[in-house]
Amino acid sequence: MARINKDIFASVFFIFFSITMFFASNSIIKLTVSRIGADFAPKLVAVGIFILGIFYLITSIKKQKQMNNLADTKTSEKESSTEEKKKISPLSVLLTVGLLVLYVVLMPTIGFLITTAVYLFFQMYLLAAKVERKIPLFVIISVVTSVTVYYLFKSVFYLMLPAGILG
Structure with a gap:
């Protein structure tokens, strides 16, 4: 209550x-x-x-x-x-912080699209219960979300995101 x-x-x-x-x-x-x-x-x-x-x-x-x-x-x-x-595992918190640090460090060199898709996939995999881990669904959600956000920022808001290795 x-x-x-x-x-x-x-x-x-x-x-x-x-x-x-x-x-x-x-x-x-x-x-x-x-x-x-x-x-x-x-x-x-x-x-x-x-x-x-x-x-x-x-x-x-x-x-x-x-x-x-x-x-x-x-x-x-x-x-x-x-x-x-139900408690949050300290390991999952540390892994999330590590993923965020990697995301920020790698984005300028690899680029927004690839880095965001990989980050989202691993974050969903980390946070999902072992029974509910659906890798194909995570891949689809990660890629669609990355492409949608990239398109939205580039074509609608006219803002540049790091292109990275994709040029």
């Missing part, structure tokens, strides 16, 4: 944070004449945080209603106790 209340408070915090961030980004000085200026990325992130905060709030409220309905049964006690026992 305490976990659900923390989730509700966290979601409300993120909603207010995103609203503050959105309005604070209006004070960023535009140095270009294009429609996309320096304030675009912070506003985009703020909208994303706001949307995710709303989803998080709705999910937390639904969980609280379920917990209230099932408070008297033993099954809900077993589910909450197993949920609290």
Whole structure:
């Protein structure tokens, strides 16, 4: 029950944070004449945080209603106790940091497309449970995501990403 209340408070915090961030980004000085200026990325992130905060709030409220309905049964006690026992492995945290460092170091030489696809694949493989590791799916998601982000930044936002060995 305490976990659900923390989730509700966290979601409300993120909603207010995103609203503050959105309005604070209006004070960023535009140095270009294009429609996309320096304030675009912070506003985009703020909208994303706001949307995710709303989803998080709705999910937390639904969980609280379920917990209230099932408070008297033993099954809900077993589910909450197993949920609290799940811990993040320190090794996976270290491997994630290592992957991020490699990603940043290798991007200028190898390039955005290849580095991002490889990073995403290994990150998904690392974070997925052993039973849920689906290598072909991870490869498809990694490649499609890399190409989509590259196209979006290059063709829509007119921003350059490191080309690396692809030239």
